[in-house]
Each structure stands twice: as structure tokens, then as C-alpha cells.
Amino acid sequence: MLKITFLGTGTSQGVPVIACQCEVCKSPNPKDNRLRTSILVEDENTTVVIDSGPDFRQQMLRAGVFKLDGLLFTHEHKDHIAGMDDIRAFNYVNQQAVDIYASKAVQHAIKREFHYAFDAIKYPGVPELNLITIDDTPFQIGTITFVPIRIKHYMLDIYGFRIGDFTYITDAKTIPEEEFSKIYGSKVLVLNALRKEPHVSHFTLDEAVEMMQHFSPEQGYLIHLSHQMGLHQEVEANLPKGIFVAYDGMELRFE
Ligand SMILES: [Zn+2]
Ligand SMILES: [Zn+2]
Numbered sequence: 001m002l003k004i005t006f007l008g009t010g011t012s013q014g015v016p017v018i019a020c021q022c023e024v025c026k027s028p029n030p031k032d033n034r035l036r037t038s039i040l041v042e043d044e045n046t047t048v049v050i051d052s053g054p055d056f057r058q059q060m061l062r063a064g065v066f067k068l069d070g071l072l073f074t075h076e077h078k079d080h081i082a083g084m085d086d087i088r089a090f091n092y093v094n095q096q097a098v099d100i101y102a103s104k105a106v107q108h109a110i111k112r113e114f115h116y117a118f119d120a121i122k123y124p125g126v127p128e129l130n131l132i133t134i135d136d137t138p139f140q141i142g143t144i145t146f147v148p149i150r151i152k153h154y155m156l157d158i159y160g161f162r163i164g165d166f167t168y169i170t171d172a173k174t175i176p177e178e179e180f181s182k183i184y185g186s187k188v189l190v191l192n193a194l195r196k197e198p199h200v201s202h203f204t205l206d207e208a209v210e211m212m213q214h215f216s217p218e219q220g221y222l223i224h225l226s227h228q229m230g231l232h233q234e235v236e237a238n239l240p241k242g243i244f245v246a247y248d249g250m251e252l253r254f255e
Contacts, residue, residue, distance in 0.1 A: 008034060222243070
């Protein structure tokens with residue numbers, strides 16, 4: 001059994017955006033409230049979180065996560081790493097360091113942003129972590145296998161992941177064709193879709209839908225939405241069959 005929980009489905013500012021008075025930010029529909037993009041991946045034995053943005057603490061509390069076997073990063077942008085300091089809670093409760101799975105580039109950013117966790121003589125209470133390097137090679141965290149998929153976030157090389165029948169891609173602008181074979185056959189495909197208007201480093205709604213139709217999963221879910229995308233209900237109503245807008249708290253189960 002594999003269980004996926006969408007911890008956050010919003011772009012870097014989250015939705016609502018601070019001080020914004022637009023109809024999406026003022027929407028009473030809870031599906032229009034989006035924390036920064038992150039998912040929880042669980043089987044019977046293993047719990048992994050992908051990305052720890054600024055909402056990480058709130059996401060761990062809301063989803064009731066009591067142990068963490070690994071924190072895995074897609075890339076080093078602030079909305080995906082800013083909350084990492086709060087792994088301290090897992091350090092206290094589980095009395096051990098947290099395993100962090102990240103590319104060399106992400107590790108470089110982590111060492112810069114959280115430099116105090118790497119001091120020779122550490123101030124008491126800093127996050128304790130074990131950095132584990134990932135590259136294009138498939139790897140295991142506990143009993144879950146991850147196949148890295150190399151994608152482009154404008155100029156930046158970042159990772160998506162295939163986990164069994166499930167493929168998770170966030171912050172893509174292009175997916176190199178040589179990586180397509182890793183995605184084909186996914187029952188569920190998650191792709192980012194920022195808004196309707198063009199953007200330099202993120203798929204638009206049309207680009208994401210076109211990619212979905214290329215890979216034709218049984219179900220496709222869109223994440224990393226901006227408030228500029230529009231109301232959840234209206235966007236979803238206009239999507240082709242089998243494509244949906246993900247929302248915070250949504251769960252998927254695979255046998
Ligand atoms: Zn707004
Ligand atoms: Zn992002």
C-alpha cells in the first residue's frame with residue numbers, strides 16, 4: 001500500500017496571498033487555501049516528505065506526522081526548503097538525526113541557508129541531519145523506491161520522482177524527452193500548473209494539460225497553483241476528463 005497526502009498545493013506565495021483582495025484569496029472554499037507545495041509519501045513501514053517549504057511545521061501538525069524516515073528535496077528554491085529548521089521536532093521526539101535526501105546543488109543551498117547546523121561546534125538545539133546525496137540513480141528510503149526524473153525549472157536542473165504507479169513533478173517548465181520513458185505508464189501523474197498566462201519557469205495550465213494528455217495517466221492532478229489561476233471549482237470544471245486540481249489535504253491510495 002502506498003498513500004500520498006497533498007500537504008500543500010500552492011505556489012511560492014501560497015494562497016491566499018498576504019494583503020491580496022482578489023476573489024481567489026477571499027474565497028470561502030477551503031480548496032482555495034493552498035500552503036506551499038509538498039507531499040507526504042507513506043507505506044506500512046516508511047514515511048517520507050518531499051520538500052519542506054515555509055509551511056512545513058503547520059503541514060506536519062495538520063497531517064499528524066509522528067515520524068520521518070526521510071526528507072527528500074526536488075530543488076533548492078526557498079518555497080521548497082525554508083521550513084527545514086523544524087525537523088528539530090523530529091530530532092527531539094525520535095532522538096535521532098533526520099535523513100535528508102538531496103542533490104549536490106540542493107545540499108549547497110542547505111549549507112548556506114542553515115549554516116548553523118553545520119558548525120564544527122554547534123549551538124545547542126540546532127537541527128540534526130544526515131545529508132544523503134541523490135543523483136539520477138533510483139534509490140530506496142526504507143521500503144519505498146524512488147526513481148529520479150530530471151526536469152528543467154527554466155535553467156535549473158531539478159528532480160521529479162516516480163514511485164511505483166505514481167509520478168510527482170513540481171516546478172517544471174520542460175521535461176526532457178529522454179526522461180519520458182520514466183513517466184509512461186504512470187496511473188497517477190502530478191504536474192505543476194501556475195496560472196493561465198505564460199511564465200518563464202513554470203508550466204501554464206495549457207502546458208500542463210498538454211503534458212497530461214501526452215502521458216495519458218488514469219488520473220492527472222495539478223499542483224503549485226497561483227491565486228492568478230482562478231477559483232478551484234471553476235478551473236476544475238473546465239479541465240478535460242481525468243484531470244483534476246489537487247487541493248491541500250487530498251489523499252490518494254495505491255494497492
Ligand atoms: Zn489574490
Ligand atoms: Zn516552487
